[in-house]
Every structure is written in C-alpha cells, then in structure tokens.
Amino acid sequence: MGHNRDEKKADLKARLIAAAEAEIADHGLAGLKARAVTARAGCALGALYTAVEDLDMLVVEVNSRTLARLGATLSEAMAGASGPVAALQALAARYIDFAMENRALWLCLFEHRLPEGRDFPDWHRQEYAVLLAVIAPHLAALRPDLSREALVLRGRTTFAAVHGVVHLALQGRFVGLPPESLRAEVAALVETMTAGAAALAR
Amino acid sequence: MGHNRDEKKADLKARLIAAAEAEIADHGLAGLKARAVTARAGCALGALYTAVEDLDMLVVEVNSRTLARLGATLSEAMAGASGPVAALQALAARYIDFAMENRALWLCLFEHRLPEGRDFPDWHRQEYAVLLAVIAPHLAALRPDLSREALVLRGRTTFAAVHGVVHLALQGRFVGLPPESLRAEVAALVETMTAGAAALAR
Numbered sequence: 001m002g003h004n005r006d007e008k009k010a011d012l013k014a015r016l017i018a019a020a021e022a023e024i025a026d027h028g029l030a031g032l033k034a035r036a037v038t039a040r041a042g043c044a045l046g047a048l049y050t051a052v053e054d055l056d057m058l059v060v061e062v063n064s065r066t067l068a069r070l071g072a073t074l075s076e077a078m079a080g081a082s083g084p085v086a087a088l089q090a091l092a093a094r095y096i097d098f099a100m101e102n103r104a105l106w107l108c109l110f111e112h113r114l115p116e117g118r119d120f121p122d123w124h125r126q127e128y129a130v131l132l133a134v135i136a137p138h139l140a141a142l143r144p145d146l147s148r149e150a151l152v153l154r155g156r157t158t159f160a161a162v163h164g165v166v167h168l169a170l171q172g173r174f175v176g177l178p179p180e181s182l183r184a185e186v187a188a189l190v191e192t193m194t195a196g197a198a199a200l201a202r
Numbered sequence: 203m204g205h206n207r208d209e210k211k212a213d214l215k216a217r218l219i220a221a222a223e224a225e226i227a228d229h230g231l232a233g234l235k236a237r238a239v240t241a242r243a244g245c246a247l248g249a250l251y252t253a254v255e256d257l258d259m260l261v262v263e264v265n266s267r268t269l270a271r272l273g274a275t276l277s278e279a280m281a282g283a284s285g286p287v288a289a290l291q292a293l294a295a296r297y298i299d300f301a302m303e304n305r306a307l308w309l310c311l312f313e314h315r316l317p318e319g320r321d322f323p324d325w326h327r328q329e330y331a332v333l334l335a336v337i338a339p340h341l342a343a344l345r346p347d348l349s350r351e352a353l354v355l356r357g358r359t360t361f362a363a364v365h366g367v368v369h370l371a372l373q374g375r376f377v378g379l380p381p382e383s384l385r386a387e388v389a390a391l392v393e394t395m396t397a398g399a400a401a402l403a404r
Contacts, residue, residue: 154390
C-alpha cells in the first residue's frame with residue numbers, strides 16, 4: 001500500500017510537470033499560474049504543494065526536462081560531424097533549431113529566477129553543464145595550447161557568444177538580427193571564431 | 203503664462219525621469235512602482251500620468267538616457283585607439299565597465315517590455331543604433347571584402363556575441379563566466395573574432 005501511494009504521488013508529479021511544460025510552451029513563463037497548471041493536470045490546487053515544494057520548483061523540473069532534451073539533441077547533432085569546426089557548426093545550428101522550435105521553454109531556462117534569498121538545488125545547476133560539455137572536446141582540439149582551466153572558461157565564453165546572438169534575435173530586440181538572417185550569421189560567427197582560434201593556436 | 207506652464211511640466215517630467223532612474227538603479231526594473239517614483243519625485247501619484255503617458259513610457263525615457271550615456275562613453279573609449287582591433291577591444295572593455303557600474307539600468311535596456319500589442323516609439327528604437335554605430339567602421343576596416351549589407355548584419359552579430367557573454371556573467375547564470383574572468387574572457391573573444399576576421403578577409 002505504501003508502494004501504491006508512492007506510485008500515485010510520482011504519477012501526480014509527472015502530470016503536473018507535463019501540465020506546467022504545456023502551460024509555459026503556450027503562454028510563456030511570465031503567464032504561468034498554479035491554478036491553470038493544476039486544472040490542466042486534472043487535480044486540486046492544493047495537490048501541487050504535496051507533489052512539489054511550490055510553483056518555482058515545478059518550473060525547475062520543467063527546465064530539467066528541457067535541458068535533458070536539449071543535451072540529447074546537441075549530442076546527436078555533433079555525432080556525424082568530422083572535425084572540431086564541423087562539430088561546432090553542427091552544435092550551433094542545432095541550438096538555433098531547438099531554440100526556435102521550443103521558444104518559450106528555451107527562454108524559461110534563462111529567465112526563471114527564484115525569489116530573493118533562495119538558491120537553485122545543486123542537482124539542477126549541474127544539469128546546465130550539458131551545454132558546455134558538448135563544446136569542450138572540440139575547443140580543446142582547436143586550442144591544444146590552452147590549459148585545462150583556460151579551456152573551461154573559453155567553453156563558457158563560446159557558448160555565451162552564440163547564445164547571445166540567438167537570444168537577442170529571438171527576443172526581437174532592436175539590436176538583434178532579423179530572424180531570417182540568424183542561421184547564416186551564427187554560422188559566420190562560428191566560422192570567424194574557429195578561424196581565429198586556429199590562427200591563435202599556431 | 204502658457205510658457206510658464208510648459209516649463210513646469212518639463213520640470214515635473216525631468217524630476218520623474220530622475221526619480222525612476224534612481225528607483226531602477228536601487229531596486230531593479232522588476233521592483234519599479236509608480237508610487238515609489240512619485241514619492242521620490244515629490245509629486246502626487248496622478249501627476250505621473252500628466253507628465254508622461256504611463257510608467258512604461260517613463261521607463262522608455264530612462265532607457266533613452268542610459269543609451270545616451272552608454273553611447274557617449276563608448277565613443278570616448280574608442281577615440282584613443284589606433285586601428286580596428288584596438289578600437290574593438292576598447293569598446294568591449296568599456297561596455298563591461300558600463301554594465302558593471304550601471305548594472306540595473308543596463309539590464310533594464312534589454313529586459314523592459316511593453317504590454318502585448320504595444321510598440322516602442324520609433325524615436326526610441328533608433329536610439330539603440332548607437333550600440334552598432336560604434337562598431338561599424340572598425341568591422342568594415344577588418345572585412346573590406348564584405349558588402350555594406352553584410353557588414354550591417356555582422357555588426358549586430360558582433361555586438362550580440364560580446365553582449366551575450368557580459369549578460370550571462372552579470373546575471374550570475376549557471377553557464378555564465380565568474381565575474382573575475384569576464385574582462386579577460388571578453389578580451390580573448392574579441393582577439394579570436396578579430397584574428398578570425400583578418401584570416402577570412404584574405
């Protein structure tokens with residue numbers, strides 16, 4: 001019976017995560033309401049707080065799923081690439097595809113904040129490493145002259161540069177690229193950064 | 203008398219902009235309240251709506267001031283630089299300084315949104331061009347092989363790449379750089395991008 005109870009709780013949690021994911025995908029993080037999530041999951045409002053700590057932790061669970069999907073698709077993208085330049089181009093192109101196809105969920109990864117004084121759980125922070133792990137070996141191949149510590153920082157910088165271009169463009173910001181130029185310009189940025197890395201490694 | 207009335211209205215508007223700027227600098231855009239702004243400006247709550255359309259348009263006025271200050275400091279930064287690489291390095295370094303010294307006001311430039319269905323006024327959209335105008339001549343010097351249209355897009359891409367690294371680091375995001383590495387890593391990114399640009403222009 002205790003087992004059955006655990007199963008029911010796990011089932012409720014899974015339904016709540018799926019409902020929150022669908023709500024964010026439809027209306028964005030800013031429009032997320034506990035009542036809409038529980039209505040979609042088919043449970044009482046109070047049930048949310050028995051399954052997860054609160055709405056913020058439910059968003060963390062959604063972001064955890066998004067990161068897992070993003071990590072899997074990035075790994076798949078680079079699998080067929082020969083050499084570091086082709087791999088980094090494939091990663092950047094797939095990153096754009098994922099961001100465009102999952103716009104609201106992808107924005108949620110970078111816009112969700114916890115109330116003042118609360119920290120994200122460590123297990124969740126570590127999940128973001130998937131964004132850097134896929135870049136690391138290719139950067140190391142391009143810059144064999146850099147130390148392990150320098151490569152860790154350079155991986156973050158490389159990710160943030162590509163991410164910044166995608167982010168400003170998808171937000172429709174004044175200084176962002178028009179969407180129709182995004183793919184070609186990110187490809188040009190990766191081409192420029194890899195050509196520069198090769199020149200500096202000599 | 204009509205003149206006196208205009209002067210009073212302009213004075214009230216200036217006080218409201220200064221108050222909103224101080225409130226955003228102290229508490230961030232998310233914490234901005236009309237009541238706190240008017241209290242700081244020393245006027246009645248209703249006076250806000252006679253001086254500007256609403257709180258959103260007051261934020262636009264604050265962002266307009268921030269852009270003017272940012273544009274001035276960027277122009278000053280590149281004035282002493284000899285050659286496009288040194289100029290782009292000086293611009294990126296000054297951009298970081300400005301973002302760190304004016305964190306909340308700088309974030310406000312990129313995070314303020316109008317309610318669904320409303321557009322920013324054109325005069326304000328055009329003010330963001332200052333961020334791209336300072337980059338353009340140096341990029342053109344590095345890539346004389348690119349057309350004018352290609353250079354416009356590449357300027358946006360170059361800005362967004364540097365901005366993305368600064369943004370993720372200053373937000374304290376999981377994948378962002380630690381603040382103490384930000385200056386060196388942005389310098390390395392600009393070095394890599396300019397070395398790559400020079401290699402590709404050959």
